[in-house]
Amino acid sequence: MALRGWSVENRRYAAVRQAAAWCYRGGSISAEPRINDRIRVPEVRLVGPSGEQVGIVPLAKALELAQEYDLDLVEVAATARPPVCKLMDYGKFKYESAMKAREARKNQAHTVIKEMKLRPKIDPHDYDTKKGHVVRFLKQGDKVKITIMFRGREQSRPELGFRLLQRLASDVEELGFIESNPKQDGRNMIMVLGPHKKKTEAMAEAREAQAARKAERQGYTPDADADAEAADEAAEAPAEATPEATSEAPAETPSEA
Numbered sequence: 240m241a242l243r244g245w246s247v248e249n250r251r252y253a254a255v256r257q258a259a260a261w262c263y264r265g266g267s268i269s270a271e272p273r274i275n276d277r278i279r280v281p282e283v284r285l286v287g288p289s290g291e292q293v294g295i296v297p298l299a300k301a302l303e304l305a306q307e308y309d310l311d312l313v314e315v316a317a318t319a320r321p322p323v324c325k326l327m328d329y330g331k332f333k334y335e336s337a338m339k340a341r342e343a344r345k346n347q348a349h350t351v352i353k354e355m356k357l358r359p360k361i362d363p364h365d366y367d368t369k370k371g372h373v374v375r376f377l378k379q380g381d382k383v384k385i386t387i388m389f390r391g392r393e394q395s396r397p398e399l400g401f402r403l404l405q406r407l408a409s410d411v412e413e414l415g416f417i418e419s420n421p422k423q424d425g426r427n428m429i430m431v432l433g434p435h436k437k438k439t440e441a442m443a444e445a446r447e448a449q450a451a452r453k454a455e456r457q458g459y460t461p462d463a464d465a466d467a468e469a470a471d472e473a474a475e476a477p478a479e480a481t482p483e484a485t486s487e488a489p490a491e492t493p494s495e496a
Contacts, residue, residue: 273314274329275302278322286315286325295321352431354384357407359399370410377414377434380441387428400428408432 273279278298285293285301288308296304305312305326313332316323353376355369376383385407387400404421411432418433434441 273317274311275305278312278314278324280322282321283312283314283324284319284321286323288326301326352382352384354386356386356388357403358388358390359393359396359403361403370407373407373411373432374414377411377432378436378441379445380434380436380438382418382434383415383432385430385432389426389428394426397423397428404428404430 280298282295282297283301285296285304287293288310293304301312301324308326310326311329312324313327313329314322315325353372355373355376357366357369361369373383373385385404387403389397389400393399401421408415408417408430413435415432415434417430419429419431421428421430436444
């Protein structure tokens with residue numbers, strides 16, 4: 240594409256169109272750093288395997304050192320002048336980075352708002368079932384949005400829904416609190432309950448309970464270890480001398496010929 244005589248705006252527009260066409264054809268810009276032969280600069284600022292500063296060296300020399308150490312030459316700062324490269328095991332580095340990201344996602348807590356819908360004239364059995372779900376959600380550290388749905392003539396008696404929400408909040412007050420007071424929203428009345436425990440605390444308790452159940456299924460208990468240690472100590476201790484064992488046996492008398 241001939242860009243001679245084009246203005247700056249036209250050049251930028253052409254570059255954007257070319258990049259868009261490349262992505263549309265299936266191409267993509269890699270977010271991974273350049274390594275080894277993919278590095279296209281005459282010289283680099285080299286960092287050794289242990290983090291020591293080697294200095295600015297030609298690219299050929301850096302590749303030679305990487306081959307000597309049986310490592311990869313990884314470009315860690317491409318925008319620097321000259322680019323900063325480090326000698327490392329790139330495969331191991333990618334694996335450790337993936338494991339760290341996975342662990343971070345595992346420990347990351349996302350507060351989720353669960354929703355539970357009730358009717359003003361709910362059956363007692365259904366109420367207990369719904370309350371059980373609310374208790375489970377609060378134990379998991381999630382917020383719960385309680386919605387009372389009014390139909391027909393029930394809309395003229397909002398106090399029924401208000402009393403039901405107050406009853407539910409009172410039944411689960413040990414696990415949660417009223418974060419948003421009951422309010423009318425059209426044909427519905429809404430209240431939000433928040434958990435006393437944080438999401439991270441609930442996740443930690445759930446992992447501990449899961450580990451305890453797994454250990455119990457495998458037949459492992461701390462009491463069993465204590466009993467085994469006591470048995471080993473008893474086996475290693477010397478036997479106490481008894482009076483019968485310590486008394487001297489009577490000397491034999493010679494038999495008469």
